[in-house]
Amino acid sequence: MRHIPTISLRLVVLAGLLASLVQAAESDPEYRWRILANIGADTVNLTLTRHDGFNTISQTNSVPLSSLRGLERSDMYGGPASFHIRRDAGTLYCKGSFALGVGWGSVTFHPDPRFLSELKEIGFRDVREDQLFDLAIDNFRLSTARELRAACKCVQTVDDVIELNNHGVDGYYLGRVTRLSSPLSIEAITQMKDHGVQISLLEALQSAGYQLPAESVTELQDHGVGASLIREMGPRLNGAGNAQDLIELHDHGVSPEFVRHLEEAGVNPSIDEIIQLHDHGTDADLVSAAKGAGMDKPVSSAIALQDHGIDTQYVRNMSQSLRARISADELIQLHDQGISPEFAERVAQSGFKAAGPEQLISLHEHGVPAELLTQAGRSHRVSFTTDEIIRLHEQGVDAEFLHSFDAAGYENASAADLIELHEHGVTADFARRLQSEGYGSLSVSQLVKMKDHGM
Known part of the structure; x- marks a missing residue:
């Protein structure tokens, strides 16, 4: 019995199989x-x-x-x-x-x-x-072939006609799509049709200045970005961005009204900033207020202010009261410490120069009254620091005490002098009495010494 080699047998079977496949x-x-x-x-x-x-x-x-x-x-x-x-x-x-x-x-x-x-x-x-x-x-009817052929030069073969017809693309759709979009392949056109891309969507994109490939248009359709959104949003974005930007705006629920309010407020944020503002619930007025307060990055500043519960009115009132540029961090610090615009306004009107938020906070925490600040800022010739005015208040030196010594000729007295006078019970009337008795203009140390000796 003759044995056929295994390899040869496999080759014969494979050759037969290939022949059958070719024949089929x-x-x-x-x-x-x-x-x-x-x-x-x-x-x-x-x-x-x-x-x-x-x-x-x-x-x-x-x-x-x-x-x-x-x-x-x-x-x-x-x-x-x-x-x-x-x-x-x-x-x-x-x-x-x-x-x-x-x-x-x-x-x-x-x-x-x-x-x-x-x-x-x-x-x-x-x-x-x-x-x-x-x-x-x-x-299939000949009239359809004529319509498709007349609608676009891209229809070159019967296979093109069959493909378009199988996907429900008629002459009207084909003609409008090819006029409103960049040059498209048959595959791209059928893809747009299969995904339900409407002519109105393409018209809105063209009107808004967008030139997007078929894949991007299809992606917009799949995410539910409709023609109405693009008609209202597109002109405000001036054709900026791409399909992904429009999708992000839509997916985050950003409405045309929200973008319009930013525009009316004089704010021109980027796409990412628009989304951040919307996600944080930050409105256009707060961004405008942050910009008006001189903040370098009004969008990020407004978001930070919003997250700390600071509203537009607080920003505007505080900026007006401080009469100077202020950062978001400084404003947040003032707000968190309970500093009201009214308090800042009283300090500003007093004439006392509290340089920044930290000084305002210190004055507020120590309960320094506006009357003392007014007297120190307007009548007294020596300028007190915030720490000195706080020490005066804590040592019982009030506006009336300061005013009385200013009137008695001691406008140049230092904070330490005034505290010493107060601690030793020296009053302005005591100083004036000594002056009337011929002692002349006495120094603070002399007044204290004479008071201590019972004069």
């Missing part, structure tokens, strides 16, 4: 039909299929029974069947059999010479039978 790929297309009867209706579900090598094209539609010439309802109960279907592209002759309302069989396709001739007149050459069959099972 090169064989003529096979056309089939299948019918499912609709009980009690004048229609049937008709499936027409083309098997071509490894490709299968199938179309199922509900069609009137009357369109199947030669087929009666009684034929569908059981037995052989023969009928034909007339379409613009040609006639499909069907043979087979039925059993209990289900039928199947083969199709012989006869292309219509007139249809083929008119396709060539429209501009489609080298049309194959399988293409005509595909047009026939889709009940």
Whole structure:
């Protein structure tokens, strides 16, 4: 017994398999039909299929029974069947059999010479039978081919026509899409149609100054970015940004009204800043107030102020009271320490120069009255620091005490002098009495010494 080498046997099997595959790929297309009867209706579900090598094209539609010439309802109960279907592209002759309302069989396709001739007149050459069959099972009409061809130069072949028709692209849609968009491929057009991209969306994008590729337009549609949003939002953004920016604005719930308020407030933030403002609930007026207060980064400043519960009125009032530029951090510090615009205004009106927020906070924490600040700022010639005015207050030196010594000629007394006078019980009346008795203008130390000696 002779043994065939294993490797040789495998090669023989593989060669046979490849030959079968090549033969299948090169064989003529096979056309089939299948019918499912609709009980009690004048229609049937008709499936027409083309098997071509490894490709299968199938179309199922509900069609009137009357369109199947030669087929009666009684034929569908059981037995052989023969009928034909007339379409613009040609006639499909069907043979087979039925059993209990289900039928199947083969199709012989006869292309219509007139249809083929008119396709060539429209501009489609080298049309194959399988293409005509595909047009026939889709009940394709010549008028549609003319519309598609006239709508766009991109329609070059019958395969283009079939592809567009299968995706529901008609001449009107094709014409409008190609006029409103950058040059598109057939695949891009069908993708836009499949994703429900409306003409109104493309019109809004063009009007707003956007030139987006098909993929970006489709992405806008998928995220629900509608034409109305782009019509209202686009002009305010001046065509800035890309599809992703519009999607981000939409996904974060940013409305055209929100952007309009920013515009009216004189604020021109970036896309990211618009989203940040919206997410933090920060309105345009607060950004405008931050800008008016001299803050270097009004958007980020307004967000920080919002997060600390600071409103527009507080920013404007405090900025006016301080009469100087102020940062967001300084304003937050004042707010968190309970400093009101009214307190800052009283300090400003007093004439006392409290340089910054820390000084205001110190004055507020120690309860320094406005009257003392007014007296120190307006009448006394020596300028006190914030720490000195606080020490005066804590040692009991009030506005009346300071005023009385200013009137007695001691406008140049230091904080330490005034505290010493107060601690030793020296009053302005005591100083004036000594002056009237001929002692002249005495120094603070002399006044204290004489008071301590019981004069």
